[in-house]
Amino acid sequence: MPRQLFTPTSWTGGFYELAIELVEPSDERLLTALRALWSHASLDGCYLDRSREPSDQPRAAVDLASLTVGHLHGIATVDSTTPIACGSIVIREAPEAGGSDWMVFYLPLGALGEIRPVGGYPFDGADHDGWRVPLDSWLADLGRAIWKSIPFDLGLIGFEASGELRAAQVLMSDVPETCHFGLLVPGAEGTLNYHPRTERDW
Numbered sequence: 001m002p003r004q005l006f007t008p009t010s011w012t013g014g015f016y017e018l019a020i021e022l023v024e025p026s027d028e029r030l031l032t033a034l035r036a037l038w039s040h041a042s043l044d045g046c047y048l049d050r051s052r053e054p055s056d057q058p059r060a061a062v063d064l065a066s067l068t069v070g071h072l073h074g075i076a077t078v079d080s081t082t083p084i085a086c087g088s089i090v091i092r093e094a095p096e097a098g099g100s101d102w103m104v105f106y107l108p109l110g111a112l113g114e115i116r117p118v119g120g121y122p123f124d125g126a127d128h129d130g131w132r133v134p135l136d137s138w139l140a141d142l143g144r145a146i147w148k149s150i151p152f153d154l155g156l157i158g159f160e161a162s163g164e165l166r167a168a169q170v171l172m173s174d175v176p177e178t179c180h181f182g183l184l185v186p187g188a189e190g191t192l193n194y195h196p197r198t199e200r201d202w
Contacts, residue, residue, distance in 0.1 A: 013109030019162035036149035045074020084111040155184030
């Protein structure tokens with residue numbers, strides 16, 4: 001029997017994320033980012049029902065309705081051999097308060113535990129760099145691929161990262177010397193710079 005990919009335990013434990021900030025709210029820009037994400041070669045998706053296996057449901061189109069449907073679900077092949085459950089969600093902050101759009105791709109810790117020694121992360125105080133460092137690099141590569149379709153203002157990589165740091169803060173104070181998150185920061189002449197996290201905590 002094929003291994004089940006969408007199980008109740010797959011979605012537990014919080015999310016390890018690539019969170020992309022788009023400062024200027026725009027349906028078009030957000031949709032471009034979402035399409036670039038789900039067209040990546042390492043992802044299969046997306047699907048609407050996380051309680052049914054992907055093989056038992058139709059693939060969902062990434063269209064304007066995707067901006068309001070909530071979570072989109074799929075399969076990520078992080079290490080090129082073992083597929084696990086993944087998902088995305090868009091977060092639209094209040095524009096009248098100067099809020100941004102966020103496109104968040106996530107790997108639930110329950111699913112990650114199928115292929116990585118997640119243990120009690122992030123609450124056990126252990127050193128998890130053995131699996132986090134290569135995972136951060138993989139998520140940075142995913143961010144770079146999205147950047148080719150839609151330059152964004154900031155990318156955060158880590159445990160439940162969205163909104164924890166903002167492009168305006170980086171622009172004002174530069175890249176922080178110590179940070180719990182990996183950062184994808186726009187550079188000169190259309191470049192995107194990756195700054196690995198400098199603190200072990202999430």
